[in-house]
Amino acid sequence: QTAKITARAHTNIALIKYWGKKDEKLIIPQNSSLSLTLDHFYTDTTVQFDENLTKDHFSLNGKDCEATKVSAFLDLVRQKSGLDLPARVISVNHVPTMAGLASSASAYAALALAASTAAGLKLNKTELSRLARRGSGSACRSIYGGFVEWQKGHDDQSSFAKPFIEAPTWDIKMIAIVINAAKKKISSRFGMQHVVQTSPYYPAWVESTEQDLALIKDAILQEDFVKMGTLAEKSAMKMHALNLSADPHFNYFEPESLEAMQAVEQLRADGIACYYTMDAGPNVKVICQGQDLETILAKLKQHFRAEQLLVSAPGPGATLLERN
């Protein structure tokens, strides 16, 4: 038996989106991306390798689950460490139930740190980021806190995240508006693959995203909120435009997603700086400054129940928790 190791990783929301792979197996992206790690939503994962087990076991939020994906990821750790034992993996998502915000980003970042540590590997953050990436692309960014850039690279060695501003000093908030999907979810894995293969606009996405990334980095360094928010919103809508231009087309919008976006646009028309972003699901996330939070929440409460509005701030990178 190895030591029982627990790691915590927080989820992240991309301001410049990752959408499309160059290498499906190694998860090498077509474009670099930039995200904000959040303080409110995280995953705690405990890993112990154990010779008394006959196969890997995985439980999520107290329920036994299919371990296939976790096993495939643990295989990478077993290869690297030479430790050829099955493991017990216990994961708990700390997101309000039903929020639909449990993300593969926090999951694989926590698993990468816990499993590699339990297996006796002492990976540095770059190596951890590369490992987490193999589970889910966006997970490579959750190794770090604050604003994080995933430099696309060109192979396994060169594709990893780097901190951009780990502990931002400006008062940024993100409001997740929880919207339940009526339609079947299209996974980001499938959605982005389909877009790369069929959208005539894909080359323009790759090209313009490189520019957006350079511009948003300037905006963040200057703490220019309007510029940052405008670019983030634009990146998200370009990503969703790719989905609309795929063949066959698809989208993640629900009527309530559009209602949320319109509410944000109205707030802006009233002079409040706030911007939205959306990922591979119907939830809308609103980026704003702390000073405007209450005004924005009051407006959103005209459209949504208080339980649908989850506020978070920039959060920390992945860490080991005390031995348990």
Ligand code: DP6
């Ligand atoms: C829309 O990281 O979930 O959230 O690499 O296939 O696991 P895989 O995809 P994933 O995709 C995230 C897509 C996104 C944008 C982003 O986080 O950059």
